[in-house]
Amino acid sequence: MRTILFLLDFLIGGVLRRVRTLVPLALFVMLLGFDASALGLGRRLAFLPDFAFATILFWLIRHPALMPVPVVFVIGFWTDALMGAPMGLSIIAYLTVFYIVSNLRPEISALGFMGRWGVATLSILAYFGCQWAFYSAFVLELAPPLQSMTRAGMTALTFPLVYGVNHLVFAFLWGRGPQLEDPIYDGA
Amino acid sequence: MARRRRNITVAVSPLMAWLQRFAVFLLILVAVGMLVWNRMDSRFGSNARMLVADMMSPFLGVFSQSSASVTQVTERFRTYEELASENQQLRAEVRVLNAKAQTVEQLLAENERLRRILPVRYQTAADEQWNWARALESGRSVGETKRMMAFVVADHSRRYVRSVLINLGRNESVRQGLAVVNDQGLVGRVREVGASSARVLLITDPNSQIPVIIERPGLNAFVRGTRGSTFDPETRSAQDFLRVEQAFLLPQDLLAIEVGDRVITSGADGVFPPGLLIGYVSQVTDAEAQVRPSVNFDQLSDVLVVDYPGVDINADLIAVGAVGFQAGIGED
Numbered sequence: 001m002r003t004i005l006f007l008l009d010f011l012i013g014g015v016l017r018r019v020r021t022l023v024p025l026a027l028f029v030m031l032l033g034f035d036a037s038a039l040g041l042g043r044r045l046a047f048l049p050d051f052a053f054a055t056i057l058f059w060l061i062r063h064p065a066l067m068p069v070p071v072v073f074v075i076g077f078w079t080d081a082l083m084g085a086p087m088g089l090s091i092i093a094y095l096t097v098f099y100i101v102s103n104l105r106p107e108i109s110a111l112g113f114m115g116r117w118g119v120a121t122l123s124i125l126a127y128f129g130c131q132w133a134f135y136s137a138f139v140l141e142l143a144p145p146l147q148s149m150t151r152a153g154m155t156a157l158t159f160p161l162v163y164g165v166n167h168l169v170f171a172f173l174w175g176r177g178p179q180l181e182d183p184i185y186d187g188a
Numbered sequence: 189m190a191r192r193r194r195n196i197t198v199a200v201s202p203l204m205a206w207l208q209r210f211a212v213f214l215l216i217l218v219a220v221g222m223l224v225w226n227r228m229d230s231r232f233g234s235n236a237r238m239l240v241a242d243m244m245s246p247f248l249g250v251f252s253q254s255s256a257s258v259t260q261v262t263e264r265f266r267t268y269e270e271l272a273s274e275n276q277q278l279r280a281e282v283r284v285l286n287a288k289a290q291t292v293e294q295l296l297a298e299n300e301r302l303r304r305i306l307p308v309r310y311q312t313a314a315d316e317q318w319n320w321a322r323a324l325e326s327g328r329s330v331g332e333t334k335r336m337m338a339f340v341v342a343d344h345s346r347r348y349v350r351s352v353l354i355n356l357g358r359n360e361s362v363r364q365g366l367a368v369v370n371d372q373g374l375v376g377r378v379r380e381v382g383a384s385s386a387r388v389l390l391i392t393d394p395n396s397q398i399p400v401i402i403e404r405p406g407l408n409a410f411v412r413g414t415r416g417s418t419f420d421p422e423t424r425s426a427q428d429f430l431r432v433e434q435a436f437l438l439p440q441d442l443l444a445i446e447v448g449d450r451v452i453t454s455g456a457d458g459v460f461p462p463g464l465l466i467g468y469v470s471q472v473t474d475a476e477a478q479v480r481p482s483v484n485f486d487q488l489s490d491v492l493v494v495d496y497p498g499v500d501i502n503a504d505l506i507a508v509g510a511v512g513f514q515a516g517i518g519e520d
Contacts, residue, residue, distance in 0.1 A: 033244055036342040036353075037251035045343075069211045076219070080233070081240035084344055084351045084380075084387055087233035088223035095216045102212070135348050138227055139394070143348065143415060 020173045024059045024066055027169070028052050028075060036082050046147045049154040052079070053127060054162040056094070057120055060101045061108060062163075063170065072098045086138050093130040097123045116163075121156040128152040238382030241342075241353055245385040248341040249355055256489055334495040336360060338368075340488050341385065350393035350413065350428075350485075351376075356493060357384040365459055367494045373465035373482035374398075374453060375491050388491075391466065391481060392428040399456040400466055402432070405444040408454055409433060411466060411479055428485065430467065432477040445469055445477045461496045 031052035056075055060067050076091030083090070100123055101108070108119055128148045136143045207214070226232045342353035356362045358381050368375045368388045376396065379389040389396055392413040400411050410433040430451075434442070449469040455462030470480040 029244075030247075033247045034251055036244070036344065037248045037255065069215060073215050073219075077236075078240060081237045082244055082342075083347060084237060084241075084349050084353075085347070086223055086226045086349075087236070088219040088221070088226060089348075091219035091222070092216055095212055095219065099212050099216075131348075134223065138223060139415070141415070 021066055023169065023173055024055065024063075024166075025071070025075070027055050027166070029078070031055055032079060032082060046150045047154055048151070049158040049162075050151055051155075051158075051162060053094075053124075054120075054155055054159055055166055057097065057101075057123055057127075057159070058163050058166040060098060060123075061116055061120065062167070064102070064105065067098070069095070069098060086135070089131055089134055089138070092134055093127045096130050097127050100126055113160075113163075117159060120159045120163075124152050124156045124159070128155075234380050237387070238357075238380050238385070241380075241385045241387065242357065242382040245341055245353070245355060245382075248353065249339070252339070252341045252343075252489075334361075336362065336493045336495070338362075338386075338491050338493050340491060343488065350390040351379065352388050352390065352488060354386050354388055354491060354493070355384070357382045357386050359383055361495070362386045362493055363495075367460045367464070367496060368491050369464060369494055370483060370488070370491045372484060373467065374460065375483055375485075375488065377459060378493065386493075390485060391430065391483075392485060397433070398460060398466065399454045400451050401454045402445055402469065403450040403452060404446065405441075405449070407441055407444065408456070409441075411451065427480060429470065430479040430481060432469075432479060434476060442472065442474070442477060445472050447472060451479050461494065 035048065035050065035052055056067065056072075060072075072094050073091055076094035077087070079085070079090035079094070080087050101119070104119055108116060111119065128151060132143060132145055132148045222233070336356055338354040338356045340352045341355050344351050344353075352375075354362075354368070362378060362381055364378055364381055366378045368377060374391055376388045376390040376393075378386050380387040390413070391398060391411075394413045394415050397410050397412045400409055401407065402409060411430040412433055414429055414431050432442075432445070447469055451466045451469065453460040453462055453464040453466060465482050467479045467481040467483075469477055471478040
């Protein structure tokens, strides 16, 4: 019996442990799909926060071990491919955010929620700013910045909501209570 | 053997450490390279884009259909005052349209009579458009033209690249260059094709350039999408506009254009059928003329992909090259 349980744990448990590390990516793909789909919002689309990016930002800030640089590259690639944008545009923006968050890692560990929100806002501005700047360079003229600014503002405003939801997802998957600090990943 | 392996590890370790340290910068360089490559060759990444679109298409369809259903439900809960006001407005429009229809009937009869006494048979853009309009109403085909109903599953009309994704692809014989229309007019053309989805470049994208006829003065011109939006006093909101390319107009041509002039495709490029409605001239200044598209891109859901017999992708490329079309993301 113990052997069977061991085998089950080895086979299924191991698989499940690996599968749960894919949950952030699955969340991202789902939210990106929602963002890309024809919601009939028209001009109001500018007020729709970029939930897909905010989700990745949460995992970069709180659990960076789940977001290594190659994964961030693939996320940027997937974004560009689905949105029909010039290839490389979102990759640059995501990698820039990765660089900022990685460099602020020691400070982030010591910060409370408001401080992390501040870091997130900085990262959001960097993400949309990068996209706008590189797109302008790509088309060799200044792209209208208003929509990017509006989306950046809305994403920053709704970040606490995304943070809360993703924190609960993490707590559910890794079997912990929804606590603010995570001793495993903080300081990683 | 073990010693040899240890030597290799010792030799490779600094390289790996260096790679890990500078991985972000290296990948950013790779991404910049991709962007530059995309700038030089707009087809770069096309296969990857359509592979992702094919994989996501059913998923996007679920969101889009759900959203359409929600919109339908909310439409039902409109207030009585709104419906009464709309009803009144529609009645007024019907009266005007009835009057116009009578005039059109008279003009058609007169036209037919005049043609009978003319020695040469010819078909004008207006005839072609009339055929198209009747075909769209009745569901018939025009000549060898094939029409396929599609559903917009992803809307990027408000993003950097103005395009939409439709749920038809190579499996349904959709191919690059086909025109996409709806009941309001020309929507765009198919730019990239996957197995079960296709990306449509909208006419409002700056990389879309279409040969047109400005009907009343009978001017041949090109219209192009613009990157920003302009405030429209009529709708009191920011709208996307098309710009009449001045490079192909004489100064006196611009003077001949008036606000309200209908703009239709000329079919000169062999890509779009002639006579498709693009929009109406909304503003004319000394420097430029703007066209308001007839299609409401904010509520784009069902479209028709039109396999017009005249579609020739090479002709498209030639037309594009002939006008010095700047290399860009929407170029085919």
